[in-house]
Amino acid sequence: MLSYRHSYHAGNHADVLKHVVLTLCIEALKEKDKPFLYLDTHSGAGRYLLQSEHAEKTGEYLSGVNLIWQQPNTPDLLNTYISILKRYNPYQTLKYYPGSPLIAKQLLREQDKLNLTELHPTDYPLLRQEFNKDKRAKVLREDGFIQLKSKLPPVTRRGIILIDPSYEIKNDYYKIPSALFEAYKRFATGIYLIWYPVVSRTTTQRMIDDIIKLGIKRISQFELALKPDNNQKGMTASGMIVINPPWKLHEQMQTIMPWLKQILDTEKTGSFTIKQLVSE
Numbered sequence: 001m002l003s004y005r006h007s008y009h010a011g012n013h014a015d016v017l018k019h020v021v022l023t024l025c026i027e028a029l030k031e032k033d034k035p036f037l038y039l040d041t042h043s044g045a046g047r048y049l050l051q052s053e054h055a056e057k058t059g060e061y062l063s064g065v066n067l068i069w070q071q072p073n074t075p076d077l078l079n080t081y082i083s084i085l086k087r088y089n090p091y092q093t094l095k096y097y098p099g100s101p102l103i104a105k106q107l108l109r110e111q112d113k114l115n116l117t118e119l120h121p122t123d124y125p126l127l128r129q130e131f132n133k134d135k136r137a138k139v140l141r142e143d144g145f146i147q148l149k150s151k152l153p154p155v156t157r158r159g160i161i162l163i164d165p166s167y168e169i170k171n172d173y174y175k176i177p178s179a180l181f182e183a184y185k186r187f188a189t190g191i192y193l194i195w196y197p198v199v200s201r202t203t204t205q206r207m208i209d210d211i212i213k214l215g216i217k218r219i220s221q222f223e224l225a226l227k228p229d230n231n232q233k234g235m236t237a238s239g240m241i242v243i244n245p246p247w248k249l250h251e252q253m254q255t256i257m258p259w260l261k262q263i264l265d266t267e268k269t270g271s272f273t274i275k276q277l278v279s280e
Helices: 013-029 053-058 065-069 076-088 100-107 123-130 144-150 172-186 201-212 249-264
Strands: 037-040 047-049 096-098 113-117 137-140 159-163 191-198 219-225 237-243 271-278
Touching: 013 065, 013 076, 013 100, 013 159, 013 191, 013 219, 013 237, 013 249, 037 100, 037 144, 065 076, 065 249, 076 096, 076 100, 076 249, 096 100, 100 113, 100 123, 113 144, 123 137, 144 159, 144 172, 159 172, 172 191, 172 201, 191 201, 201 219, 201 271, 219 249, 249 271
Parallel strands: 037 113, 037 159, 113 137, 159 191
Antiparallel strands: 047 096, 191 237, 219 237, 219 271
C-alpha cells in the first residue's frame, strides 16, 4: 500500500500539467483578500532532488519539466509556475522539483492556511521538515481521503482541494467519486482539482463517468496525451478534472495546452483535451 514514491516521477509531464493548473487556480483565489484553505490529500515529500537515484532511474523529468526549463520563451500565463521553479533552482541547473505543497507554500498569503497529509513513513518526515516553521500549515500523517470529511468546510468558506493519489492501488479509481461526493456535500463552493493518469483508458473513463453522475455542476477536464491509448504498460496521458473552475481557466488553458503539447510531445503522437464535462 505504501510502496509508491513520487520521487521516481517528480517533474514528469503529468506534474507539469497538474502544477500549471494548480498555480492558475491559486492565483485566481488570491484576487480576493478573503483567506482560503489549501487542502492536499496526497502531499508526498514536498521537494524532490532530480539528481537522486530515484529520479535518475526513470529519467521522467527529462521529458517533462526539463523541456520547459530549457525554453528561452514561455507563455506569460506560465510566469508564476516558472518563477517557483527558479526560486528552488536559482542557478541555471535544474536541481530540485517542488511538489504541490511547496508550490502552495510559495503562493499562499499570510492569512491563508495549508492542510497537508501524507502516509508514507519516509516521505512524511521530509514533508513535515519542509513546513516546520510555517505557522500556516498543518502536516498530518493521515489518510488524505478522510480529510475531505474532517476538514471541510473551511471556516472562511473558500478553498482549493487537490486530490491526487498515486492510483497504484486500483481502489483509488473507485474511492475518488464517493470521497468527492462527501466533500462536495460539505463544501459545494470549493475548487476541486482531481488529477488522474491514463494507464487504462477504460478504468480512467469509468471514474470520470462516475464523477459526472454525481450531480455536481461546473466540471471541466484538461488532459494532455503524449501517446495514443494502447495496451502497453505505462502512462500515456494525464489530466485534471476541475470542479468550480475559476472563470478565466478555460481561456487560459486554450493558450497553454497547445504550447505544452508542442514542447512536451516530442514524438508528435499526442493530443490534448479541453472540455466542459458538466455545465452550470
